[in-house]
Amino acid sequence: MKVRITENLDIDLTKVMWCCHNCSQAIIDARENYKKGLLIAERQLEEVHPSLVSGQKFSFTHDQKYCRLIEFYCPNCGIMVENEYLPPGHPLTHDIELDIDALNAKHGV
Amino acid sequence: MSAKTYDRDHEVVQRLRPEPMTPEEAAAQGAIADIDFEIFCHKMQMITHEGKETTMKLGASTAMRAGDIAFGIFTAQGDLSICATGIYHHAVLGQIPIKYIVKHWLNESAVSVNDGDSFFYNDPFYGGVHAADMGLAIPVFYDGRLICFVGAAVHTGECGGSEPGGFVQNAKSKYDEGLIAPPIKVGENYTLREDILNMFAAMNRDPRAMILDIKARLAAARIAQRRILEVVEEQGVEFFVGSLRRVLKVTSEAARRKVSLLNDGVYRQPRFLDMIGTEAGLVKINLAVIKKGDRLTLDLTGSSPMMGGKPMNCFFQGIIGLAMVYFCGWFFNDLPANNGLLEAVDWKFPDDSFINAHGDTSTSLAPVVQVCFSLGMFLCGAKMVYSSNPDRASAPWYMGFGCPIYAGRNQHGEPVADVTPEVNGGGGGALSDHDGADVAGAWFATLSDCTDVEITETDRPILYLSRNLFSGSVGHGKYRGGAGVGIAMMVHHVPELAMGAFGSGAHFPMTLGLFGGYAVPPTFIQVVQGSNMDQLMHDNKEPLPRNLTEVYDAANPERGERAFEDVNMLVRPLHNGDTYYMSVGGGGGYGDAIQRDPEAVLRDLKFGRITAWAAQNIYHVVYDAEALRLDEAATQSRRQEVLEARKKIGRPYDEFMADWQKLSPPNDITQYYGAYPYPEKGVAPQPMTLAATM
Numbered sequence: 001m002k003v004r005i006t007e008n009l010d011i012d013l014t015k016v017m018w019c020c021h022n023c024s025q026a027i028i029d030a031r032e033n034y035k036k037g038l039l040i041a042e043r044q045l046e047e048v049h050p051s052l053v054s055g056q057k058f059s060f061t062h063d064q065k066y067c068r069l070i071e072f073y074c075p076n077c078g079i080m081v082e083n084e085y086l087p088p089g090h091p092l093t094h095d096i097e098l099d100i101d102a103l104n105a106k107h108g109v
Numbered sequence: 110m111s112a113k114t115y116d117r118d119h120e121v122v123q124r125l126r127p128e129p130m131t132p133e134e135a136a137a138q139g140a141i142a143d144i145d146f147e148i149f150c151h152k153m154q155m156i157t158h159e160g161k162e163t164t165m166k167l168g169a170s171t172a173m174r175a176g177d178i179a180f181g182i183f184t185a186q187g188d189l190s191i192c193a194t195g196i197y198h199h200a201v202l203g204q205i206p207i208k209y210i211v212k213h214w215l216n217e218s219a220v221s222v223n224d225g226d227s228f229f230y231n232d233p234f235y236g237g238v239h240a241a242d243m244g245l246a247i248p249v250f251y252d253g254r255l256i257c258f259v260g261a262a263v264h265t266g267e268c269g270g271s272e273p274g275g276f277v278q279n280a281k282s283k284y285d286e287g288l289i290a291p292p293i294k295v296g297e298n299y300t301l302r303e304d305i306l307n308m309f310a311a312m313n314r315d316p317r318a319m320i321l322d323i324k325a326r327l328a329a330a331r332i333a334q335r336r337i338l339e340v341v342e343e344q345g346v347e348f349f350v351g352s353l354r355r356v357l358k359v360t361s362e363a364a365r366r367k368v369s370l371l372n373d374g375v376y377r378q379p380r381f382l383d384m385i386g387t388e389a390g391l392v393k394i395n396l397a398v399i400k401k402g403d404r405l406t407l408d409l410t411g412s413s414p415m416m417g418g419k420p421m422n423c424f425f426q427g428i429i430g431l432a433m434v435y436f437c438g439w440f441f442n443d444l445p446a447n448n449g450l451l452e453a454v455d456w457k458f459p460d461d462s463f464i465n466a467h468g469d470t471s472t473s474l475a476p477v478v479q480v481c482f483s484l485g486m487f488l489c490g491a492k493m494v495y496s497s498n499p500d501r502a503s504a505p506w507y508m509g510f511g512c513p514i515y516a517g518r519n520q521h522g523e524p525v526a527d528v529t530p531e532v533n534g535g536g537g538g539a540l541s542d543h544d545g546a547d548v549a550g551a552w553f554a555t556l557s558d559c560t561d562v563e564i565t566e567t568d569r570p571i572l573y574l575s576r577n578l579f580s581g582s583v584g585h586g587k588y589r590g591g592a593g594v595g596i597a598m599m600v601h602h603v604p605e606l607a608m609g610a611f612g613s614g615a616h617f618p619m620t621l622g623l624f625g626g627y628a629v630p631p632t633f634i635q636v637v638q639g640s641n642m643d644q645l646m647h648d649n650k651e652p653l654p655r656n657l658t659e660v661y662d663a664a665n666p667e668r669g670e671r672a673f674e675d676v677n678m679l680v681r682p683l684h685n686g687d688t689y690y691m692s693v694g695g696g697g698g699y700g701d702a703i704q705r706d707p708e709a710v711l712r713d714l715k716f717g718r719i720t721a722w723a724a725q726n727i728y729h730v731v732y733d734a735e736a737l738r739l740d741e742a743a744t745q746s747r748r749q750e751v752l753e754a755r756k757k758i759g760r761p762y763d764e765f766m767a768d769w770q771k772l773s774p775p776n777d778i779t780q781y782y783g784a785y786p787y788p789e790k791g792v793a794p795q796p797m798t799l800a801a802t803m
Contacts, residue, residue, distance in 0.1 A: 005372075005496050007541060007587075007624035007700050039759025042769070049630045050722055052581060052661045056673040058633035060581055063616035065775055066383050066391055071625075073759045078752030080625040080701040085618050087381060087391060089772035090786045096492050098374035099401075106372070 001109060005096065008074075008081040009034060013109040016100060025076035033094040038072040038081055040092075045069055064088075117234050121209050122426050125201065126451045127357045128186040128208075137351025149344070149352045150191070150445070153182055156336045157193035160329040161556075164261050167325035169318040172264035174564070175530045176557035180329065182337070182353065183207045183246070183258040189447045190257075190356045195555030197437035198430035198479070199244075199262035201448050202237035205426065206230040206292045207246055207258050213292075215255075220294055224250040227296030227327055229305075231268065232289045237427040239475045240268040240286045241275025243319075245295070245326035249334050251341050256350055259333045261326040265319055266527030269312040270473065273516030273526040276611040278387045278679055280420040280471035288312045301327065314516055314526035360449030364441055365403035368453045371493045375399050378485035383616035384677045385421045386474065391617070391778045392421070393788055394464055394478070396485035400493060406455040407432060409482075412462045413788040415470060416781050422466035423475035425458045431479040432456075434553045435486040439503060440494065459789065477613050477677075480508045480553065484621060487538070491623050499541045504584065504626050504697035506545070506552030507535030507593050509619035510612030511632045511676050511693045520570045520602040529571070529598075534559040536583060536591030536695030539626060544709075545591035545696035547578055547718070559594065572601035574642065579657045579692045580717050585727045586626030586698025587705050592718050593629075593693040595657025599642060600683045608689055609680030610634055619694070626698025627727070632676045635660070635690040636683065640669035643686040658720070660690055702727050703751060707744050711737050 002010040002019065010019045011030045018027040018034040028037025048069060051059035062085070070084045070092065084093060160180035168174055179199035181192040187208035192200040210228050214220040230236060231243040246260025269287030270277040277285050288309065295305045306323065310316035341349045380394040395411035407429075415422055432454070437446040444450065458465040464482065466472055484505045491502040516526035537549030550557055562573040579595030600606045613619050618628035645653055645666055654660040654667070667688070676691070683689065710728040713719040715737055724730050729751050731743035773785055784791030 003496060004499070006492060007495070007499075007502075036762040038762070039756060040762060040765040041755065041758045041760065042765075048585075048627055048727065052658075053673070058615050058631065058673045058675065060630040062618055062628075062631055063383070065778060066381070066616040067618065068772075070769075071755075071759075073755045075756065075759070078755040080703070080755070082625050083622065083627070085621060085628050086379075087617070087774045087786070089770055089774075090379070091770075092766075093377055093379060095377050095488075096374065097377070098372055102373040 001107060003103065003107060008079060011103065013104055013107060020074040020077060020079065020081065022079045023074060023077035025074055030098070030100050034096070035072050035082070035092055039075050041071050041073070043069045043071055118209060121212055122205055122235065124208055125426065125429055125448060127188045127361065127449055130354055131186070134351055134354040137347040138355060141348060141351050141355060145344070145348070146352055146355060150356060152340060153191040154193065156333050157182060157191050159336070160259070160261065160333040161193040163329035163332055164263065164325050167328055168263065169321035170266040171527045171530050172266060173322050173325060175533050175560050177554045178261055178263045179203055180261045182333070183260065184353050185255045185257055185350070187211050187258065188357055190353045192446050194446065195438065195557060196553060197434045197446050198238065198553060199242065200437070200446055201433040202426060202430040203244055203260060203262040204448055205235045205237065206244055207260065209235055210246070210292045214294070222248050222255065223297070224248070225297055225299040226294055227301060228292045229295040229323065230290055230292040232291045233472050233475065234424060235291060236262065237424060237430045238479065239275065239473055240270065240289050241265060243322065245323055245330065247327070247330045247334060249337055251338060251346050254346065256341065256346060257337065257353060259330045259337070261329055263322065263326065265322045267313055267315040267319065269314065272680055273314050273607060274514030274528055274609065274680065276514060277420055277471070277473040278611065278677060280473040281418045282469040282471050284469065286471060286473050296327065299331070315524055317523065318527065356445055357447060357449035360445045360447055361452035363444050364450045364453040367441060368400065368405055369403040370497050371400050372496050373401050376489040376492050378488045380481050380485045381617045382421065382478065382481045382613055384477070384613045384675065385416055385781055386419045387679050389616055389675065389778065390781050391774055392463060392781050394482050394485065396482065396489060398489040398493065404453055404455060406457060408457045409462070409464055410457060410459050411787060411789050412459060412464050413781060413783045414791070415461050415463045415466050417470060420471040420473035421478055422463045422470045423472050423478040425465040427475050427479050428464050428482050429456060431483045431553065432486050435483060435490055438555055439501060440490050474611065477510060477611065480510065481613065481619060483553070484508050484619065488621065488623060502623065503540050504538035504545065504586070504590060504623035504699045505620050506538045506549060506696050507620050507629060507694040508552060509614035509632055509676065509694050511691055512611055513598070513689065513691060514609045514611060514680055515569065515571070515606055516680065517570070517606040518603060519568055521568065525569060529565055530559040531576070531594055531596050531693050533557045534594035534693045536593040538696040539584070539586055539588035539590050539699035541699065544588045547591040548594055549591050549696065570601055570603040570606050572599045573597065574599055574688065575654070575656055577656050578717060580720050581630055581658060582692055582695035583718060584620065584622045584627050584629045584696060584698035585702045585723060586622055587700030587702065589698050589713065589718070590629060590696025593695040595692045596690070597654065597657065597660060598689045600685055600687050603685060605682045605684050607680045608683045610676055610678040610691065612676035614694070615675045620697050622698040624699060625701040627702065629694040629697060632692050632694050634674040634676060634678050636672045636674060637667060637669040637688045638683065640667055640686055640688045642667050642688050657690065657692055703729060703748050707739050707741070711739055
């Protein structure tokens with residue numbers, strides 16, 4: 001039995017696994033941070049937020065001294081499951097840590 | 110004074126949740142029929158809406174005219190019961206000054222609370238935000254019995270700080286912030302005390318607006334008082350008092366029931382501010398929302414320390430107030446907006462943190478801190494609700510402010526000091542099945558708007574060169590955020606005008622996306638001093654920029670001394686004809702942009718919501734650039750290539766982390782952060798700011 005958790009993620013309660021909603025690929029144990037089961041890449045900020053102005057103190061690109069863009073992809077289909085804007089080297093966020101026992105109980109598993 | 114001290118009252122600010130039901134309120138419950146209660150609720154809601162509209166129509170400052178108003182009916186103990194607003198933090202925080210009045214002045218013979226009294230307040234310690242947020246409340250009596258309070262809280266554009274416009278970026282302590290008034294009686298016998306108004310006026314750069322705003326609040330409250338007494342006359346005082354309290358009771362019960370439907374767990378979202386006043390710097394708000402059973406706990410342990418001598422701090426109650434903006438507007442959107450909702454919420458703040466300020470510390474830029482926190486609430490909330498109610502999972506609305514400040518003499522020779530209304534021109538966040546609304550408003554003031562430019566031009570010495578949707582403002586995604594506005598202004602008809610701005614997000618994004626949606630681009634300010642724009646308009650010979658995109662185009666013929674400034678720009682004199690440009694950001698994106706309907710991308714391109722660059726490089730759509738005709742097969746093929754490329758550039762977690770964790774920001778931007786990356790492991794908090802003022 002699968003329960004939809006986000007736009008891009010399900011939890012398979014039977015297998016206790018995070019799964020990609022787009023392609024059903026099993027990602028990692030549902031008690032883990034799902035990001036540990038995804039492919040991770042740092043993108044250059046200009047690739048997503050072009051500056052529009054050049055040679056100035058400020059532009060429409062964020063400052064990479066402050067901020068980096070990290071993208072998380074499904075290892076099977078390549079869909080971007082999530083992204084994070086973080087200062088350089090800041091730990092990745094364990095953003096959803098569900099009580100799996102409570103989730104099972106809620107769904108009668 | 111009952112507190113026997115003139116120090117701050119730390120007890121009353123803890124009383125954010127409803128007071129216990131009084132014996133009179135409890136006794137009335139059995140006689141209130143459900144249908145009568147429903148009619149009562151509707152009637153009270155209409156009274157508060159009328160109060161909000163009246164305040165808007167009569168007020169003078171920008172925010173009041175734009176509708177940034179919380180107009181509420183409070184119980185006799187001070188709890189907010191009924192409220193008309195989209196600016197929910199004032200609604201929930203507005204009860205603290207009322208509780209202060211009840212606690213300190215009700216039985217204080219030198220002050221007392223009587224029929225016909227008016228009380229004013231703007232001390233941010235009780236209002237929760239900053240000194241520019243001012244309120245006025247009146248007690249309502251029936252047959253000599255205090256039955257409720259009515260009041261309005263609104264941002265007035267100027268509060269007499271050491272910088273104009275209500276935001277003091279150089280503030281070293283609260284003593285730089287101007288007027289700070291705990292609840293004070295300003296009127297008796299339905300008449301405002303002119304001597305007190307005169308004192309307020311003497312402390313303010315824009316006395317006309319401040320005094321008119323006070324009178325507007327009182328006029329609206331008086332109308333509401335009359336309407337309330339009509340209901341009491343008709344239904345009886347016990348019914349009124351009992352029903353007002355019942356609203357809180359049913360709200361609390363419904364809130365807990367609604368929370369209980371969410372999945373138990375912990376939802377986290379660290380937030381980063383890139384500005385600490387006049388200087389850039391990185392600080393962290395560490396938010397974890399713990400959901401268990403029918404309760405939510407907001408845990409902010411691990412946030413950066415208090416910044417002594419800087420204005421980028423806030424009181425804990427302001428954080429709770431801003432959490433309520435999310436709760437009232439999005440999560441508990443179908444419940445009454447009152448502090449009964451807080452029966453489902455607990456909180457945990459670290460001592461000596463910049464989100465739990467104490468002492469004489471300045472909180473002049475608290476609104477920036479609070480909206481930064483709010484984005485965390487938005488994202489944690491979306492991740493909590495998606496599983497049970499995906500329709501309510503919204504990417505964040507624009508949260509960076511981006512608010513021009515001005516002060517000087519207007520074209521009629523009158524003093525003015527305020528902000529322009531474009532802070533209410535941000536884009537709405539994208540949702541699970543549609544794009545965010547363009548120029549949706551300020552997320553914290555959703556019933557307000559950015560008014561017509563002509564209204565601003567009427568009595569402000571500003572000429573708008575353009576104000577329209579900015580194609581570079583949206584957060585991209587499967588569903589994109591709504592566009593915000595780009596504004597181009599010129600100082601007009603006066604020799605000079607001081608201008609600045611406040612906000613955040615020039616370095617680190619204030620508005621993030623959701624579920625793979627992208628953040629909103631930075632905002633910043635461009636100023637051109639000695640601009641030839643006035644001459645260009647006079648000559649009318651060459652095309653002039655019609656929007657912000659064209660302002661940044663190489664073909665823009667404007668010449669002058671061009672400067673790019675942080676969105677938190679310290680006020681400075683500009684002169685007649687100088688120009689000022691700023692974008693107010695759009696909403697955050699939702700989902701992977703590669704999944705966006707290609708036809709929707711071309712529609713966006715046609716209607717100026719996105720750029721051709723974004724269509725090609727973010728959405729990976731292949732099309733005929735002239736006819737905007739989609740090449741479906743080529744687009745599908747192109748997108749498949751991108752998906753395959755991601756699998757090549759993406760690395761497994763351990764491999765990625767091996768390199769990632771070697772990185773850190775430069776030391777010069779983390780001096781206020783605490784230990785990086787975990788602030789709580791850092792140095793002891795800085796000394797209290799009183800020392801900085803001596």
